[in-house]
Amino acid sequence: MSLPVVAIVGRPNVGKSSLLNLLARRRISIVDPTPGVTRDRVSAVCDLDDRYFELIDTGGYGIEDSDNLTEHVEQQIRFAIGGAALILFVVDIRAEITPLDLEVARMLRGIETPVQLVANKADTEAIEHLAGHFIALGFGDPFCVSALHARHRRELMELILERVGDLAPDKAPDPVM
Ligand code: GDP
Secondary structure, three states: OOOOEEEEEOOOOOOHHHHHHHHHOOOOOOOOOOOOOOOOOOEEEEEEOOEEEEEEEHHHOOOOOOOOHHHHHHHHHHHHHHHOOEEEEEEEOOOOOOHHHHHHHHHHOOOOOOEEEEEEOOOOHHHHHHHHHHHHHOOOOOEEOEOOOOEOHHHHHHHHHHHHHHHOHHHOOOOOO
């Protein structure tokens, strides 16, 4: 039985690996502030109350070539569109929208796979109002989370499971014989 796949995309350093580790509740990816670090593993099965999905950090594939980040995010998105039931588009709530964030948004616009915008590094409630800026990306209100401080983990898990729920194997329509 295959699990729904949830793919994490976003520019380097927004916290994609950290988010994978948070949701998987174990250290799966190497977290490093330097672009260019190869990752050991990039996917993990996550579960909440006996409901499961497979989470993939698409940014962990290959080496992030800092001279060609656009190509790097393009690769992530091609991969995500290929197999994911849901894409988590991660941004850094403490930063302005960057040209690379805009590039990711442009590539995700118009695809059929649902996209959930996630504002990571919301370490305190006091900065959550900054999430409003990211509505300009065109994917609605971002969901605030802090991978470092494990803020809103359960709520994000619930949201992911709700959004992929329709595609869960036990809810899929019977195949036409
Ligand atoms: P990736 O390149 O998008 O996979 O980002 P990483 O997960 O490697 O994280 C990049 C940097 O951001 C690291 O220094 C992390 O410790 C830091 N980071 C990740 N999540 C958070 C967070 O929720 N809050 C803060 N303050 N820093 C974070």
